[in-house]
Amino acid sequence: MTRTAAQHRHLILADVQPLPPRTLDLAGTGGLVLAEDVTSTTPIPLFDNSAMDGYAVRAAELAGTSEQRPRTLEVCADIPAGATRIAPLVPGAVARIMTGAPLPEGADAIVPVEYSDGGTQHVRLTLAPEVGRHVRHTGDDLSAGEVVLTAGTTLGARQVAAAAAAGHGRLRVHPRPRVAVISTGSELITPGTRPEHGQIPDSNSYLLAELVRQAGAEPVRIGAVPDDEVAFARLIAETSGQVDAIICSGGVSVGAYDVVKAVLAPEPRMWFGPVAMQPGKPQGSGRLRDDTLMFTLPGNPVSVYVSFEVFVAPALHRLAGRVVPEEIPVTAARAWRGWTSPAGREQFMPVRVVTAATGTDPVEVVKVQPASARGSGSHLVGTLASADALARVPADVTEVHAGDMIELLEGTDR
Numbered sequence: 001m002t003r004t005a006a007q008h009r010h011l012i013l014a015d016v017q018p019l020p021p022r023t024l025d026l027a028g029t030g031g032l033v034l035a036e037d038v039t040s041t042t043p044i045p046l047f048d049n050s051a052m053d054g055y056a057v058r059a060a061e062l063a064g065t066s067e068q069r070p071r072t073l074e075v076c077a078d079i080p081a082g083a084t085r086i087a088p089l090v091p092g093a094v095a096r097i098m099t100g101a102p103l104p105e106g107a108d109a110i111v112p113v114e115y116s117d118g119g120t121q122h123v124r125l126t127l128a129p130e131v132g133r134h135v136r137h138t139g140d141d142l143s144a145g146e147v148v149l150t151a152g153t154t155l156g157a158r159q160v161a162a163a164a165a166a167g168h169g170r171l172r173v174h175p176r177p178r179v180a181v182i183s184t185g186s187e188l189i190t191p192g193t194r195p196e197h198g199q200i201p202d203s204n205s206y207l208l209a210e211l212v213r214q215a216g217a218e219p220v221r222i223g224a225v226p227d228d229e230v231a232f233a234r235l236i237a238e239t240s241g242q243v244d245a246i247i248c249s250g251g252v253s254v255g256a257y258d259v260v261k262a263v264l265a266p267e268p269r270m271w272f273g274p275v276a277m278q279p280g281k282p283q284g285s286g287r288l289r290d291d292t293l294m295f296t297l298p299g300n301p302v303s304v305y306v307s308f309e310v311f312v313a314p315a316l317h318r319l320a321g322r323v324v325p326e327e328i329p330v331t332a333a334r335a336w337r338g339w340t341s342p343a344g345r346e347q348f349m350p351v352r353v354v355t356a357a358t359g360t361d362p363v364e365v366v367k368v369q370p371a372s373a374r375g376s377g378s379h380l381v382g383t384l385a386s387a388d389a390l391a392r393v394p395a396d397v398t399e400v401h402a403g404d405m406i407e408l409l410e411g412t413d414r
């Protein structure tokens with residue numbers, strides 16, 4: 001039975017849950033999603049410390065000190081950052097102290113070195129600081145036990161730094177999905193090698209591996225394999241269980257050598273059928289017996305790109321623990337040039353953003369035109385390079401006119 005793109009997306013997402021959490025070293029968690037709240041194991045800062053290189057003092061002892069009325073005091077200690085055993089401040093004396101070093105007991109303010117002669121035995125000070133001046137207090141930033149990061153947060157540089165400061169060397173996260181990428185087709189050769197007449201470079205496995213990486217997952221690019229049912233079945237058996245998902249391209253329509261469909265259609269949890277969209281009509285998806293998620297995309301490169309953006313990317317994001325919209329997310333834009341769309345199939349047209357103002361629109365209203373002068377051929381992989389987004393045209397619209405408002409689906413690779 002034919003599905004709409006929305007139905008196919010819903011049915012795929014209905015079968016995808018976040019990968020079970022694992023505890024990973026902090027350094028490997030960038031881009032991953034936290035599986036539980038992170039609380040601070042200590043206050044931040046951990047201890048009262050100096051915000052300046054200078055002298056730790058008792059503020060009251062320097063009352064009235066100024067450039068005109070300097071005071072000279074004994075320096076009873078030298079406290080570098082990292083000092084762990086610090087004697088209390090001797091009454092009537094000061095301690096030389098560096099930025100980040102713990103305040104000695106009894107000190108309540110810092111005189112920056114600029115307001116001194118820099119002395120190490122005795123020092124001449126020219127400032128009367130108020131209590132607390134240049135002191136960074138324990139727990140100024142966060143208290144012990146306070147929530148630093150909430151479950152569901154995607155860990156970027158700032159979040160990883162906060163977790164480290166909060167005393168965590170490992171974090172409980174949803175692991176990065178590992179995704180195998182296989183191109184099928186006896187016509188495929190390695191890019192950069194010389195094609196015989198009838199052969200073409202495999203572009204899909206490179207397209208998919210990069211899309212997988214940009215979706216925050218780890219690609220395992222297996223590359224191109226010929227249309228051989230026995231070899232393909234063996235490859236799937238070897239690959240499944242090693243990865244969280246497999247994406248294949250090619251071999252899913254009605255040709256005599258469509259090996260992907262031939263090998264995987266008997267799998268009880270796989271679905272194959274047409275989706276009322278252009279490009280991307282023949283689709284397959286589901287799970288293998290060992291639970292590995294399986295996407296079998298049509299071979300045409302633009303079909304692969306569209307299928308990934310509409311169906312595969314949301315599934316990978318959900319595996320990684322990210323929140324994904326059930327509906328295909330779109331924004332409004334205007335067609336700068338028109339194009340045609342097939343009746344009865346929702347169209348996903350690669351488009352290029354045009355920088356121009358119309359009579360009625362300010363420049364900020366995004367205007368687009370087909371990336372290729374040839375319109376929507378699913379084989380137009382060369383001009384796909386200049387596409388910025390996909391325009392979505394409803395199934396009952398057969399012509400987009402210049403000036404029409406349209407819907408835009410931004411690529412996840414931008």
Ligand SMILES: Nc1nc2c(c(=O)[nH]1)N[C@H]1C(S)=C(S)[C@@H](COP(=O)(O)OP(=O)(O)OC[C@H]3O[C@@H](n4cnc5c(N)ncnc54)[C@H](O)[C@@H]3O)O[C@H]1N2
Pocket residue numbers: 183184185187188200201202203204205224249250251252253254255258279280281282297298299300301303378379
């Ligand atoms: N009689 C019919 N023929 C076709 C139909 C149909 O309904 N009836 N549907 C067409 C549509 S739409 C599509 S899309 C394709 C999908 O076919 P397959 O998934 O079986 O893909 P292939 O036949 O293997 O390849 C299609 C096309 O793409 C090129 N290709 C394949 N892999 C790669 C790759 N890794 N890198 C670059 N290019 C690749 C391949 O050479 C073909 O030109 O079926 C239509 N036919």
Ligand code: MOO
Pocket residue numbers: 277278279280281282298300303378379
């Ligand atoms: O559906 Mo096919 O993907 O149009 O070329």
